[in-house]
Amino acid sequence: MRVPFFKMFMTSPFEGLQEHAKKVMECAWAFQQAMECYFANKCKTFEEFRQEVTRIESQADAIKRRIRGHIPKRTMMPISNFLVFRYLREQDQVLDAMEDSLDWISYRGESRIPQELEKDFALLVDAVIDPIEQLIELVVEARLYFKKFSEKQRVIVKNIIHTLRRQEHEADNYEDIIKKKVFNIGADAVTIFHLVRLAETIGSIADHAQNAGDMMRAMLAK
Amino acid sequence: MPQEYYVLIIGYVFGFYMAWNIGANDVANSMASAVGAKAITIRQAVFVAGILNIVGAAFIGSHVTNTIRKGIVSTEVLTDPHLALIGALSALLAAALWVSFATWKSLPVSTTHSIVGAMIGFGIMAGGFSVINWTKLAAVVMSWVISPVFSIVIAFLMFKLIVLTILSKKDSFAGALKLSPFFIGMAIFIVILSFLFKTPLGKKLSIGTPVAIVVAMVLALIFGFAGKCLLKRLIKNKKSNGAEEIFRRIQIGTSCYVALAQGANDVANAIGPLAVIYFLVKTGGVGATVPVPVFLLMFGGIGIACGIGMAGHRVMETIGTKITTLTNTRGFSVDFAAATTVLVASKMGLPVSTTHAAVGGVLGVGLARGLEAVNFGIIYKIMLYWVLTVPTAAVTSMVIFKILQFLL
Numbered sequence: 001m002r003v004p005f006f007k008m009f010m011t012s013p014f015e016g017l018q019e020h021a022k023k024v025m026e027c028a029w030a031f032q033q034a035m036e037c038y039f040a041n042k043c044k045t046f047e048e049f050r051q052e053v054t055r056i057e058s059q060a061d062a063i064k065r066r067i068r069g070h071i072p073k074r075t076m077m078p079i080s081n082f083l084v085f086r087y088l089r090e091q092d093q094v095l096d097a098m099e100d101s102l103d104w105i106s107y108r109g110e111s112r113i114p115q116e117l118e119k120d121f122a123l124l125v126d127a128v129i130d131p132i133e134q135l136i137e138l139v140v141e142a143r144l145y146f147k148k149f150s151e152k153q154r155v156i157v158k159n160i161i162h163t164l165r166r167q168e169h170e171a172d173n174y175e176d177i178i179k180k181k182v183f184n185i186g187a188d189a190v191t192i193f194h195l196v197r198l199a200e201t202i203g204s205i206a207d208h209a210q211n212a213g214d215m216m217r218a219m220l221a222k
Numbered sequence: 223m224p225q226e227y228y229v230l231i232i233g234y235v236f237g238f239y240m241a242w243n244i245g246a247n248d249v250a251n252s253m254a255s256a257v258g259a260k261a262i263t264i265r266q267a268v269f270v271a272g273i274l275n276i277v278g279a280a281f282i283g284s285h286v287t288n289t290i291r292k293g294i295v296s297t298e299v300l301t302d303p304h305l306a307l308i309g310a311l312s313a314l315l316a317a318a319l320w321v322s323f324a325t326w327k328s329l330p331v332s333t334t335h336s337i338v339g340a341m342i343g344f345g346i347m348a349g350g351f352s353v354i355n356w357t358k359l360a361a362v363v364m365s366w367v368i369s370p371v372f373s374i375v376i377a378f379l380m381f382k383l384i385v386l387t388i389l390s391k392k393d394s395f396a397g398a399l400k401l402s403p404f405f406i407g408m409a410i411f412i413v414i415l416s417f418l419f420k421t422p423l424g425k426k427l428s429i430g431t432p433v434a435i436v437v438a439m440v441l442a443l444i445f446g447f448a449g450k451c452l453l454k455r456l457i458k459n460k461k462s463n464g465a466e467e468i469f470r471r472i473q474i475g476t477s478c479y480v481a482l483a484q485g486a487n488d489v490a491n492a493i494g495p496l497a498v499i500y501f502l503v504k505t506g507g508v509g510a511t512v513p514v515p516v517f518l519l520m521f522g523g524i525g526i527a528c529g530i531g532m533a534g535h536r537v538m539e540t541i542g543t544k545i546t547t548l549t550n551t552r553g554f555s556v557d558f559a560a561a562t563t564v565l566v567a568s569k570m571g572l573p574v575s576t577t578h579a580a581v582g583g584v585l586g587v588g589l590a591r592g593l594e595a596v597n598f599g600i601i602y603k604i605m606l607y608w609v610l611t612v613p614t615a616a617v618t619s620m621v622i623f624k625i626l627q628f629l630l
Contacts, residue, residue, distance in 0.1 A: 005254050005330045005580065005581070007329065007597070008596050008597055008604075009593075009595070009596060009597070010595050010596070010597050011595065013594075013595060014594055071595075074597070074598035074599035074602075075598060075599075076585075076588040076589070076593065076596045076597075077591075077593075077594060078591040078592070078593070078594065143594075147549060148389050148390075148394065150389055150390050150392070150394060151392075152392055
């Protein structure tokens with residue numbers, strides 16, 4: 001790679017962010033499968049999907065490290081590298097939250113979600129998957145904005161961020177419903193603790209997706 | 223005298239080596255942005271740059287060259303033909319070695335400053351410090367600061383202007399088309415003035431500054447509007463990237479001009495000292511200027527083209543590694559800034575290098591937030607090499623001079 005002049009140019013961190021967002025999406029599918037399996041009776045593939053999520057998470061980690069390790073101190077970018085790192089961190093925590101949820105389930109062996117809450121949990125899982133699907137679009141559209149600097153493009157990115165906020169709010173609502181119901185189903189204390197913590201961990205997936213959106217909003221600031 | 227013919231053969235080898243180095247180190251300056259923005263393929267770029275460099279060298283290149291580039295060393299040192307012969311050889315080799323080293327380190331340096339530095343080394347060895355024209359040397363030092371800074375400012379403003387008037391608009395394609403006569407016109411204006419003032423062929427026409435400006439303006443207007451009509455016909459599908467598409471066409475033009483001008487101006491860096499050797503061997507003496515036969519210019523042009531060909535493969539590898547490069551609007555801003563800087567600075571009598579101006583242009587666009595990622599840290603290294611160019615080439619030239627003096 002020895003070309004004078006070209007040495008000034010380097011791989012764009014946006015390339016990595018996009019790749020990382022793709023991994024988050026892949027992971028979301030595996031997470032959804034695992035959760036559906038968990039809801040279903042006699043599902044044997046939960047562990048398989050959990051391993052899949054762990055595997056994708058470690059791949060995404062490698063991408064994250066690669067991005068962090070390849071932005072030298074004096075890199076000139078349209079945004080500060082501080083914001084890139086913050087964004088990446090939030091996007092990565094989406095993955096971590098998915099992994100944590102599945103791990104949390106696996107700690108309690110054969111436990112199952114009480115019938116009364118099954119539907120609510122299914123709704124919560126669907127509600128946290130939606131914002132994840134927005135993330136990749138967010139990165140792609142934001143990258144386009146930094147290429148064109150058009151107001152139209154800026155509005156597109158801002159709209160995605162609004163959607164993320166709205167979706168996070170919906171996920172929050174489902175989380176609240178579960179927490180309220182949990183205390184009225186007459187379960188034992190350990191089950192209640194397990195379910196509340198599970199709902200919170202799943203809910204945090206959407207929180208981190210929204211935080212990523214907020215970081216992107218900061219990047220768009222003129 | 224057979225020994226002198228050996229020297230001439232060695233001179234040819236060194237001259238070719240220097241020309242090859244010029245091609246290898248500078249190829250990216252003219253074509254990098256166009257290739258990076260996928261305006262042309264790398265194969266086309268290598269081919270076009272090679273041909274244009276040969277054409278520029280042979281037909282626009284100076285048929286009479288100053289024996290000492292940029293008059294930085296007094297011609298007194300050439301009075302002893304034997305010393306002059308050794309001096310020209312050592313200067314040529316020293317400059318070529320330095321450029322080779324920089325290319326190996328993949329840092330762009332000025333080939334003109336390399337040969338100037340090497341000449342200084344030879345001058346000091348042959349005539350002592352008194353033969354150096356210190357004011358001219360100070361101008362070289364000044365150019366290290368002035369040309370990049372000037373280029374940064376122009377590239378920054380140009381890119382901001384494009385963002386404000388075209389990219390940020392709702393229909394950027396229509397905006398770009400509407401304003402295309404202005405941007406094409408500006409590019410043509412600079413190109414014509416550069417051609418008239420900077421290239422040896424243009425200088426031969428010896429048109430005065432006011433007349434030249436009028437001529438350039440008229441041509442800029444004509445070409446600007448003709449270009450718009452042509453663009454309208456060429457680009458029918460208004461895709462989202464319409465604005466870039468328009469600048470793509472303009473950029474191909476500016477890149478070609480840079481390649482042509484490079485051939486015309488830089489060929490003397492390799493062929494100047496070779497012409498001195500050629501004349502010393504043929505006639506036994508040499509003055510302040512020597513006529514350069516066309517075959518020598520052609521020889522230099524081919525040498526540059528060979529260097530470009532070799533470097534082309536590396537460019538291909540680099541492009542394949544997903545680095546961010548310039549889009550056409552960015553590339554145009556860089557090209558425009560570099561060309562304008564070289565034009566204005568050389569009108570001011572500063573020996574500027576296209577390399578410095580092009581690097582400055584990239585920085586300017588980067589500062590305007592136009593690039594996804596540029597390594598600013600590398601700039602310090604590049605600048606260090608600019609400063610090192612003259613003294614290193616000078617010292618190397620001194621050492622080679624001593625060795626050759628001992629041998630010949």
